[in-house]
Every structure is written in C-alpha cells, then in structure tokens.
Amino acid sequence: MTDATNTQGETIATSTQRDLGLKKRYSKERRFQALGITAIILGVLFLVMLFLSIVTKGYSAFQQTKIHLDLYLNAELIDPSGNRDISTIQMPIRYNKVLERAVSKAVGLDPNDKATRKQQRVAKSLLSKGASVDLRDLVVENPDLIGTRIDYWALADGDIDSFVKGQIPRDIPETQRLVKDAQIAYIDQLVEDGAMEKQFNTNLFVNGPSSRPESAGIAVAVMGSIFMMLIVLVLALPIGVAASIYLEEFAPKNRWTDLIEVNINNLAAVPSIVFGLLGLAVFINFAGLPRSASLVGGLVLTLMTLPTIIIATRSALKAVPPSIREAALGVGASKTQAIFHHVLPLATPGILTGTIIGLAQALGETAPLLMIGMVAFIKDFPTTPLDPATALPVQIYMWSGEAQRAFTERTSAAILILLAFLALMNISAVLLRRRFERRW
Structure with missing residues (x-):
C-alpha cells in the first residue's frame, strides 16, 4: 500500500509539473506573439504617420495660384521697331510694364495715374518674377499676338500662393509675415472678383529647377x-x-x-x-x-x-x-x-x-x-x-x-x-x- 501510494503521489506530482511547464511554454508563446503583433502595429503606424506627413505637406503643390489678366500686348513696349526681331521681343524686361499695367487694372487702379504708383507696385508684387518670362515665351512662340488683347492667367508669387493656400496665417502681425496688409487687400478683392484662383500646377511637371518655387519643376x-x-x-x-x-x-x-x-x-x-x-x-x-x-x-x-x-x-x-x-x-x-x-x-x-x-x-x-x-x-x-x-x-x-x-x-x-x-x-x-x- 505504501509503495502504491508513493507511486500515485509521484504520478500526480509529475503530471502537475508537466501542466505547469505547458502553461509556462504557452504563456511564453502568447507573449512572443503579442510582441510580434505589437511590432507590426508600430511599424505600420509609423509608416502611416510618415506617409500622411508627406501627403499633407505635398498635396497642395499640385495646385498653383494664378491671376487672370486682361492683357494688352502693347507693340510700343514689346517691339518698338516693329520688325518682330526675336532678339528684341525675347527680352523679359519689356513685358514687366505690360504685366504691371494689366494687374493694376485688375485691382481697380489707373495705370496712368502717377499718384497711385506705390499701390501699382504693390499690385505688381502679387505676380511671380517669372511671369514676364512665361509671357515672353508665349509671345516668342507666336509673335502675331503683339498688338492684340488676350485673356491671360499669370503666375502668382510664391509667398502669395502660400497665403492663398492657408500656409501663411493672416491673423498674425504684419511684421511677422511675408505678405503685407496691402497685398492681402488686393488678394481678397481678386478672389472675390474671380480673378485669382488655384489651378492645376503644370509647371511642376514641365519645368526644370528654378530659384523661384512657383516656377520650379521636376x-x-x-x-x-x-x-x-x-x-x-x-x-x-x-x-x-x-x-x-x-x-x-x-x-x-x-x-x-x-x-x-x-x-x-x-x-x-x-x-x-x-x-x-x-x-x-x-x-x-x-x-x-x-x-x-x-x-x-x-x-x-x-x-x-x-x-x-x-x-x-x-x-x-x-x-x-x-x-x-x-x-x-x-x-x-x-x-x-x-x-x-x-x-x-x-x-x-x-x-x-x-x-x-x-x-x-x-x-x-x-x-x-x-x-x-x-x-x-x-x-x-x-x-x-x-x-x-x-x-x-x-x-x-x-x-x-x-x-x-x-x-x-x-x-x-x-x-x-x-x-x-x-x-x-x-x-x-x-x-x-x-x-x-x-x-x-
């Protein structure tokens, strides 16, 4: 009886140890699985955060702010000689005055009024410095446009574009932002008149690098x-x-x-x-x-x-x-x-x-x-x-x-x-x- 009792006790003890060993092993497996799932979740989370960060910062670049101008290509400013000489009409500086007069009219200023010269310069600052180059390329490609009036969407300045896209807040002091109050007043007026809007940014896909972000492309x-x-x-x-x-x-x-x-x-x-x-x-x-x-x-x-x-x-x-x-x-x-x-x-x-x-x-x-x-x-x-x-x-x-x-x-x-x-x-x-x- 004693031997039988001892054998039965040893069997129960061995079974208990085996069950405890199985529980520990299963517990380790569950912890390992939990760690693996956690690692996957963290990896996917960081990847999603990175992708969302890139998307939220980059999607706006596929649109570009442009200003609609009733543009008169004055032959006296662009080609004074009237010879349609390419070396003459391809000078971008000849188109600055044309654009300045057009954007001044767009905001309700008289280009011939010398008393509003300061306001005209503010209006001109809404345009990209590369707008004259873009207009020059259009005229060089088709010189017959000289002396005619065309509807033209001019490229807005990079800072103006950032303001229109909401990247530069308007509720901070003027000294702390790149866009001045006078410019904001003209922007609001142009947007209300439908003369300023965001369009698909073709420059990003057809242009080369540029020091001006609004003209830069890949x-x-x-x-x-x-x-x-x-x-x-x-x-x-x-x-x-x-x-x-x-x-x-x-x-x-x-x-x-x-x-x-x-x-x-x-x-x-x-x-x-x-x-x-x-x-x-x-x-x-x-x-x-x-x-x-x-x-x-x-x-x-x-x-x-x-x-x-x-x-x-x-x-x-x-x-x-x-x-x-x-x-x-x-x-x-x-x-x-x-x-x-x-x-x-x-x-x-x-x-x-x-x-x-x-x-x-x-x-x-x-x-x-x-x-x-x-x-x-x-x-x-x-x-x-x-x-x-x-x-x-x-x-x-x-x-x-x-x-x-x-x-x-x-x-x-x-x-x-x-x-x-x-x-x-x-x-x-x-x-x-x-x-x-x-x-x-």
Missing part, C-alpha cells in the same frame, strides 16, 4: 533619371544574367568561385556612397568622362545594381528543378542548349522581378549621385547621356535645403511622385512573378 530631373535607368537596364541586365548563368551552371565549385560568391553578397550590402566614390575615381578622374552626366550616373548605378540582379537571377536558376536539365540532356541537348532553351525561360519571371527591384533601388539612390556632381543646378533639358543632368532624388535633396516656405510643399510633392514610380515598379515586379511563375 521635368529635367525626371529626364536625367530616365537616361540613367536606361543605361542601368542596358548594362546591368545582360551582364548580371550572364554572370549568374556562368556561376550557377558552368563555373567549377572551388575556393575561387566561393570567394567570388562571398564578394558578390558583400557588395550587395556595401553603402551606396562607396559606389559613388568608386565612380568619381574611375569614371571621372581616370576615364575623364564628363562630370554630372547621366552616363556616369548610369555606370555608377549599374555597379550598385549588379549584385542585386546576380543574386536574384541565381535564385531563379536554382528554383528550376534539376529534372528539367536532366530531361533536356537525356534527349541529346548540349548543356548550353539545356540552359538557354529550357532553364533560362523558366527562370525569366524571377530574373525580371530581380531586375525591376534593382532598378527601383537605383531610381531612389541619392548618395552616389552627389559624389559625381549631379547636385549641380541644371536648368536645360539633357538631350544625350553626355549632357549635364540631375536626378529626381537629387532634386528632392536640393529642394529640401531651400529656405523658402513654398519649396517645402514641392519637396513633399516630388517625394510623392518618386514613391509613385517606386510603387509602380514594385507592383509590376509582383504582377510579373504571379503571371509567369510556375509552381513545382
């Missing part, structure tokens, strides 16, 4: 980015795929190939600014290629993208079952035929996915481009990869350092456009993989 930067992405695609894709095929299918397995594989993996983790230093030393200082050119930027980004494409391509080749190779070899195909006729087509979805992801990574890089001088102020559109250019991430970097308030919204708007490009490329990669991928 077109030149986008063109430079396109040139660089084309160079990366033309160089990185064939080189990366060829290197991957050799390493995965033909190279002998020895210490040298192992060393190459380790270095490729290490290059994928090297900070991008190191590639910029390499490009500065090799392509500019040694090879003598032009500084700030899209060609140099594309070569640097190619070096940076190659490890990503090689790693992705090798993974895609490994995912093809060995039976495909064996079947091709079994019916008499050579190893090269088996690779290029059977294995490579089946690995194409993974290769395309890796290439698009590599291009998206290159599109968003800034540091290596700063090292090769693409931070310069480039206003003219590049026509070849050898012309000076900049890139969209670099343009964002330059705008972020500007002191004017209006550049803040343009910086955020450019970030939104860049994010849209990156999202489109990543979505394309996912769709291509799902469309062409085969399950084994």
Whole structure:
C-alpha cells in the first residue's frame, strides 16, 4: 500500500509539473506573439504617420495660384521697331510694364495715374518674377499676338500662393509675415472678383529647377533619371544574367568561385556612397568622362545594381528543378542548349522581378549621385547621356535645403511622385512573378 501510494503521489506530482511547464511554454508563446503583433502595429503606424506627413505637406503643390489678366500686348513696349526681331521681343524686361499695367487694372487702379504708383507696385508684387518670362515665351512662340488683347492667367508669387493656400496665417502681425496688409487687400478683392484662383500646377511637371518655387519643376530631373535607368537596364541586365548563368551552371565549385560568391553578397550590402566614390575615381578622374552626366550616373548605378540582379537571377536558376536539365540532356541537348532553351525561360519571371527591384533601388539612390556632381543646378533639358543632368532624388535633396516656405510643399510633392514610380515598379515586379511563375 505504501509503495502504491508513493507511486500515485509521484504520478500526480509529475503530471502537475508537466501542466505547469505547458502553461509556462504557452504563456511564453502568447507573449512572443503579442510582441510580434505589437511590432507590426508600430511599424505600420509609423509608416502611416510618415506617409500622411508627406501627403499633407505635398498635396497642395499640385495646385498653383494664378491671376487672370486682361492683357494688352502693347507693340510700343514689346517691339518698338516693329520688325518682330526675336532678339528684341525675347527680352523679359519689356513685358514687366505690360504685366504691371494689366494687374493694376485688375485691382481697380489707373495705370496712368502717377499718384497711385506705390499701390501699382504693390499690385505688381502679387505676380511671380517669372511671369514676364512665361509671357515672353508665349509671345516668342507666336509673335502675331503683339498688338492684340488676350485673356491671360499669370503666375502668382510664391509667398502669395502660400497665403492663398492657408500656409501663411493672416491673423498674425504684419511684421511677422511675408505678405503685407496691402497685398492681402488686393488678394481678397481678386478672389472675390474671380480673378485669382488655384489651378492645376503644370509647371511642376514641365519645368526644370528654378530659384523661384512657383516656377520650379521636376521635368529635367525626371529626364536625367530616365537616361540613367536606361543605361542601368542596358548594362546591368545582360551582364548580371550572364554572370549568374556562368556561376550557377558552368563555373567549377572551388575556393575561387566561393570567394567570388562571398564578394558578390558583400557588395550587395556595401553603402551606396562607396559606389559613388568608386565612380568619381574611375569614371571621372581616370576615364575623364564628363562630370554630372547621366552616363556616369548610369555606370555608377549599374555597379550598385549588379549584385542585386546576380543574386536574384541565381535564385531563379536554382528554383528550376534539376529534372528539367536532366530531361533536356537525356534527349541529346548540349548543356548550353539545356540552359538557354529550357532553364533560362523558366527562370525569366524571377530574373525580371530581380531586375525591376534593382532598378527601383537605383531610381531612389541619392548618395552616389552627389559624389559625381549631379547636385549641380541644371536648368536645360539633357538631350544625350553626355549632357549635364540631375536626378529626381537629387532634386528632392536640393529642394529640401531651400529656405523658402513654398519649396517645402514641392519637396513633399516630388517625394510623392518618386514613391509613385517606386510603387509602380514594385507592383509590376509582383504582377510579373504571379503571371509567369510556375509552381513545382
């Protein structure tokens, strides 16, 4: 009886210990799951906060304040000689008086009354300093407009635009804001008359960089980015795929190939600014290629993208079952035929996915481009990869350092456009993989 009682007691104790151990283990698992869920929630929360911050600051840049003017293109002011000489009519200073007279009439002033000269200057300050350039370009494109009267929407000054958008409060002392009371009075009058309104900001998409935020755009930067992405695609894709095929299918397995594989993996983790230093030393200082050119930027980004494409391509080749190779070899195909006729087509979805992801990574890089001088102020559109250019991430970097308030919204708007490009490329990669991928 004593032995039976002891055995029963030991069994109950063992069972109790086991239950306690299970409870502790389940408790640890629940805590671990709670920590994981909390981490995910925090990550998503911070991402949403960041995105909302960019959107709230940048959405207003897609609209621009303009002033409607009944504009008389006085031939005596624009082309006194009457010869329609381009060198004469393309001088922006000739259009300042035309705009001043028109905006003075718009606010109810007599342009010929010398007693209101001060008020006329205040009214003229509502216009952007680039308004005369825009009007000049319109007249140069169509000289027949000289001597006629047109309805014209002139670009408002950047500070006026910020005030109309509510970014500059009116209920603070005049000495503490950039827009004066006299200007506010004219703004209210123009808005009430329907002569001042916010319109879609086409300048953001068709203009190049400018010292005036209301005239600044991303077109030149986008063109430079396109040139660089084309160079990366033309160089990185064939080189990366060829290197991957050799390493995965033909190279002998020895210490040298192992060393190459380790270095490729290490290059994928090297900070991008190191590639910029390499490009500065090799392509500019040694090879003598032009500084700030899209060609140099594309070569640097190619070096940076190659490890990503090689790693992705090798993974895609490994995912093809060995039976495909064996079947091709079994019916008499050579190893090269088996690779290029059977294995490579089946690995194409993974290769395309890796290439698009590599291009998206290159599109968003800034540091290596700063090292090769693409931070310069480039206003003219590049026509070849050898012309000076900049890139969209670099343009964002330059705008972020500007002191004017209006550049803040343009910086955020450019970030939104860049994010849209990156999202489109990543979505394309996912769709291509799902469309062409085969399950084994």
